[in-house]
Amino acid sequence: MSSGFLSLRGVVKIVKTPFSRRPGFRVGPLNLSIAEGEIVGLIGANGAGKTTTLKLLLGLLIPDAGQIDLVGRPSSSGEWRSEVGYLPEQPAFYEYLSGREFLTFVGDLFGLDSRVLSGRVSSLLERVGIAESANRPIRTYSKGMQQRLGLAQALLNEPKLLLLDEPMSGLDPIGRRFVRDLLLELKAQGRSILFSTHIIPDAEFVCDRIALIRAGQLTALGTVDDLLGLPTGFEIAAVKSMLAATPGGPAARSEDERFTVRVAPSELTRTIEGILSQGAHLVSVSPIRASVEDLLAPQATRV
Amino acid sequence: MGLRSSLRRLRSVAYNTYLESVRQRLFLGVVFFAFLLMLVALVLKDISVHQDKKIIADIGLGAIDFFGTIIAIFIGADLVGRDVERRTLHLLLVKPLSREEFIVGRFLGLCLTILTSMILMCLGLALALWTVQGGFSWSLLSAVYALLLEICLVGAIGVFFSTTSSRVLAILGATVLAVLGRMTDVLKNASVVVEGFPDWLGKGLYLFLPNLLNFDLKNRAVYGDPVAPGILVDLTAYAAAYVVALLALGALAFRKRDLK
Numbered sequence: 001m002s003s004g005f006l007s008l009r010g011v012v013k014i015v016k017t018p019f020s021r022r023p024g025f026r027v028g029p030l031n032l033s034i035a036e037g038e039i040v041g042l043i044g045a046n047g048a049g050k051t052t053t054l055k056l057l058l059g060l061l062i063p064d065a066g067q068i069d070l071v072g073r074p075s076s077s078g079e080w081r082s083e084v085g086y087l088p089e090q091p092a093f094y095e096y097l098s099g100r101e102f103l104t105f106v107g108d109l110f111g112l113d114s115r116v117l118s119g120r121v122s123s124l125l126e127r128v129g130i131a132e133s134a135n136r137p138i139r140t141y142s143k144g145m146q147q148r149l150g151l152a153q154a155l156l157n158e159p160k161l162l163l164l165d166e167p168m169s170g171l172d173p174i175g176r177r178f179v180r181d182l183l184l185e186l187k188a189q190g191r192s193i194l195f196s197t198h199i200i201p202d203a204e205f206v207c208d209r210i211a212l213i214r215a216g217q218l219t220a221l222g223t224v225d226d227l228l229g230l231p232t233g234f235e236i237a238a239v240k241s242m243l244a245a246t247p248g249g250p251a252a253r254s255e256d257e258r259f260t261v262r263v264a265p266s267e268l269t270r271t272i273e274g275i276l277s278q279g280a281h282l283v284s285v286s287p288i289r290a291s292v293e294d295l296l297a298p299q300a301t302r303v
Numbered sequence: 304m305g306l307r308s309s310l311r312r313l314r315s316v317a318y319n320t321y322l323e324s325v326r327q328r329l330f331l332g333v334v335f336f337a338f339l340l341m342l343v344a345l346v347l348k349d350i351s352v353h354q355d356k357k358i359i360a361d362i363g364l365g366a367i368d369f370f371g372t373i374i375a376i377f378i379g380a381d382l383v384g385r386d387v388e389r390r391t392l393h394l395l396l397v398k399p400l401s402r403e404e405f406i407v408g409r410f411l412g413l414c415l416t417i418l419t420s421m422i423l424m425c426l427g428l429a430l431a432l433w434t435v436q437g438g439f440s441w442s443l444l445s446a447v448y449a450l451l452l453e454i455c456l457v458g459a460i461g462v463f464f465s466t467t468s469s470r471v472l473a474i475l476g477a478t479v480l481a482v483l484g485r486m487t488d489v490l491k492n493a494s495v496v497v498e499g500f501p502d503w504l505g506k507g508l509y510l511f512l513p514n515l516l517n518f519d520l521k522n523r524a525v526y527g528d529p530v531a532p533g534i535l536v537d538l539t540a541y542a543a544a545y546v547v548a549l550l551a552l553g554a555l556a557f558r559k560r561d562l563k
Contacts, residue, residue, distance in 0.1 A: 059397075060396065086393075090390075092389045108311060109312050110399060
């Protein structure tokens with residue numbers, strides 16, 4: 001993996017409210033580098049500066065200072081545009097167009113050959129699960145369908161780099177899982193992804209690294225294990241009504257036939273073997289460790 | 304970004320703008336009222352003696368001018384600002400579409416909308432004239448062409464304001480300039496008529512603002528005065544110069560605008 005596929009060096013932006021004498025919200029100085037094929041999650045509370053960071057990267061906001069490179073090229077050159085895909089938070093469309101018409105309009109901007117474009121539009125509509133509504137005006141789409149259309153337009157040019165602002169926002173659990181799987185699939189294809197979110201488990205699941213942003217500053221950057229440390233225990237979920245026989249004993253919680261057990265790392269293998277030997281089915285094994293929420297607390301700073 | 308792909312992007316943005324504009328209630332309403340006015344002209348010609356064709360042509364061209372200007376101001380002044388406010392632009396400007404191409408594409412789409420409205424209104428006028436056995440003469444066509452140039456120029460004023468300010472301010476600014484543009488002769492001599500009005504301001508506005516009265520060939524058309532093709536060429540060049548300047552200024556202002 002080469003470094004610097006996407007990079008911000010000393011980027012600063014002061015976001016001012018028009019007609020206000022207040023000094024404005026300062027984002028930066030931001031320093032961040034993403035390698036080719038890497039997924040990085042930008043995590044922060046509402047108003048922390050996640051969307052501003054993405055807009056600075058894409059030239060929608062003009063930085064007051066610093067240097068930005070996208071796909072190895074200076075952001076100001078605009079030469080990266082055909083190789084980058086972007087999904088804004090709450091994407092807005094021309095709602096009188098149908099989903100298919102909108103994607104065709106966007107494809108025209110990329111200069112795609114009309115036959116290639118037509119095929120790609122159809123396959124993307126299928127892939128994001130809105131093919132049946134493709135010819136309906138966008139104004140009739142639900143929020144989740146609009147989010148899926150937003151993903152489709154971000155993938156239309158088969159980008160090397162994807163910048164996604166809250167891609168799971170507005171989606172039901174099935175939709176969230178779809179996006180999660182899609183991100184992993186895109187990563188397997190070698191694409192780089194920077195996405196913002198405040199749904200922390202999703203970020204933990206798919207990201208190679210996470211960057212924490214608080215009050216316009218990157219306060220922590222590293223792998224999930226780097227930032228959260230190794231698990232202090234595991235939570236095992238299994239199905240069958242067998243509370244009395246569970247080796248975890250007092251820590252077990254019965255819910256009909258489903259139960260969970262918390263064990264220390266050293267007890268994990270023995271406990272799983274015990275559960276399986278008594279005919280129960282294992283549902284999940286989740287690590288227990290400090291959460292990303294803890295790192296977002298005001299006192300945490302670990303860059 | 305080659306010229307060919309740039310032209311394709313301009314065509315896409317222009318066509319999308321056209322689709323968006325002609326679906327607006329304002330467009331349909333304005334064309335409907337223009338037709339209504341021509342029907343009124345048909346009634347009015349009965350109370351005039353031997354002046355029926357002139358009355359219809361006069362009212363018809365006036366309606367095309369007025370309603371075309373309304374379309375140019377209200378749709379033009381909203382073209383860029385609306386996409387900024389609705390954040391539709393966030394999806395487009397990260398594609399290989401420059402801010403300059405977006406503005407020019409929007410303007411071309413507006414011109415197409417204006418052209419469509421004028422064709423529809425001219426059809427109404429031709430129908431009204433046909434009922435009194437009149438024809439659509441070359442001089443009438445010349446007057447309509449001059450009006451098309453004028454209204455596209457007003458549209459460019461609207462687009463310019465749309466790149467720099469909110470919808471309300473853009474409509475206000477475009478309306479003020481469209482009115483002042485028809486009063487440039489008055490502005491030139493304002494210091495003589497209005498006591499205390501700075502002479503430099505009046506003369507400055509006269510030089511700076513487009514003189515929209517240049518495009519008014521309505522009277523010549525109604526009375527059948529022939530319009531030399533050279534005049535139309537001059538008017539085309541005059542309108543094009545202002546349009547290019549306005550779009551260039553708009554693009555310059557928009558280039559550094561933050562899209563929040």
